[in-house]
Amino acid sequence: MNQKKDKNEEIEIWRNFLVYHSEIINQIDHSLKNANCISLAWYDILIVLERSEGKSLRMKDLIGETVLTKSGVSKILDRIEDGKLITRKQSEQDARSIQISITKQGSLEVRRAWAIYKENIESYFLNPLTLTEKSILTTIFNKLRKTFP
Numbered sequence: 001m002n003q004k005k006d007k008n009e010e011i012e013i014w015r016n017f018l019v020y021h022s023e024i025i026n027q028i029d030h031s032l033k034n035a036n037c038i039s040l041a042w043y044d045i046l047i048v049l050e051r052s053e054g055k056s057l058r059m060k061d062l063i064g065e066t067v068l069t070k071s072g073v074s075k076i077l078d079r080i081e082d083g084k085l086i087t088r089k090q091s092e093q094d095a096r097s098i099q100i101s102i103t104k105q106g107s108l109e110v111r112r113a114w115a116i117y118k119e120n121i122e123s124y125f126l127n128p129l130t131l132t133e134k135s136i137l138t139t140i141f142n143k144l145r146k147t148f149p
Contacts, residue, residue, distance in 0.1 A: 024120070024124050024125060025040065027120060027124060028040055028116075028117055028120045028121075029041075031116050031117075031119070031120050032113055032116050032117065035112075035113075035116045037109070037112055037113040037116055038085070038109045038110075038112075038113050040117075041068065041072070041076055042076060042079075042080055042085070042109075043110065043113045043114075043117065044066055044067055044068060045062070045066055045068070045073060045076060045077065045080065046080070046085060046086070046102055046106050046109065046110045047110055047114075048062060048065045048066055049062065049086065049100060049101065049102035049106070050102055050106075050107055050110045052065075054101075055101060055102045055107070056099055056100065056101035056102070057099070057100055058091055058093075058094070058097045058098065058099055058100070059097060059098045059099075059100060060097065062100050077100065080106070084103060084105055084106075085102065085103055085105055085106030085109055086100055086101060086102055086103060086106055087100075087101050087103060088100055088101075089101075
């Protein structure tokens, strides 16, 4: 009987993690929208470009650095380009590859969105936790991330 209870508690841990993740992502996206900022999906792509060397990456490298799927990135890039926040051109190193660069306007939009994003991270993730809880979470997430190849 205890094993079944333990398994149910383990499943509940996972479920709580997924539900909370969904809730905070929705909250952040909603806050960005209310502030007339770029969406969280756009932010996730643009911040990778903003932080990259030369503020530019090949398409395959960009896809590898984001939390979105390959098809998701491709679809979003079309809209971001229409918004003049990125440019695309043939890669000088590899003619088969496309180079994606963030524009000055794209960099401005990332900085604007970051203020809202940061406020939400603090309000809904960091501030409710004690220093000890934050330390424990850091340890747990570092341990979990080491399980991936």
